[in-house]
Amino acid sequence: MKVLILCTGNSCRSQMAEGFLKSFDSRLEVVSAGTTPSAMVHPLAVKVMKDVSIDISNNLPESVVTYLKDDIDYVITVCGGANENCPVFIGNVKHRVHIGFDDPAEARGTDDEILGEFIRIRDEIKRDFYNYYSNTLKPQL
Numbered sequence: 728m729k730v731l732i733l734c735t736g737n738s739c740r741s742q743m744a745e746g747f748l749k750s751f752d753s754r755l756e757v758v759s760a761g762t763t764p765s766a767m768v769h770p771l772a773v774k775v776m777k778d779v780s781i782d783i784s785n786n787l788p789e790s791v792v793t794y795l796k797d798d799i800d801y802v803i804t805v806c807g808g809a810n811e812n813c814p815v816f817i818g819n820v821k822h823r824v825h826i827g828f829d830d831p832a833e834a835r836g837t838d839d840e841i842l843g844e845f846i847r848i849r850d851e852i853k854r855d856f857y858n859y860y861s862n863t864l865k866p867q868l
Contacts, residue, residue: 728868729756730801733814737761737788739772739845740805740828743852746781751860754868762814764788769832771845779849794818801864805852806830826855 730748734741741759748757765788773784795818802820806813807827816823828851834844 728754728800728864729797730758730803730864731791731794731797731799731816731820732757732759732803732805733761733791733816734759734805735761735763735814736765736832738765738767738769739830739832740807740848740852742768742772742783742786742788743776743849744803744805744826744856745786746776746783747853747856748860748864750781751857752865752868755864758789758794759786760789760791760794762791764790769845771831771842772849775842775845775849778846779853791816803859824859826859828852828855 732741745759802816831845
């Protein structure tokens with residue numbers, strides 16, 4: 728089963744979600760991409776995932792164009808706030824799902840407050856993606 732996690736920059740939320748889904752079940756083929764990929768995965772996303780023993784330090788943001796010709800079972804968008812436009816995947820996909828989260832890269836405040844926002848979003852992604860995996864993806868494997 729192939730899962731594409733899609734957002735705009737592919738630097739935080741989609742990378743964390745990819746890491747979690749892969750950790751839940753190695754049988755899943757999980758990739759992530761963005762419509763306007765960032766130059767790199769956000770360093771705080773790497774840090775907070777490392778804190779839960781998931782290494783995304785070698786991941787690179789990818790363009791959604793890479794996957795347009797692929798057959799995808801699930802496309803999951805993770806954009807969140809009202810100011811953010813959720814990208815649409817126009818390739819061959821069986822199921823489209825939205826599980827939205829605030830963008831931790833937009834956090835403002837002290838270093839500790841910004842780190843706290845990354846931790847909060849990481850924990851929400853873990854919770855929501857585990858629930859989705861348990862209730863939808865796992866029963867189909």
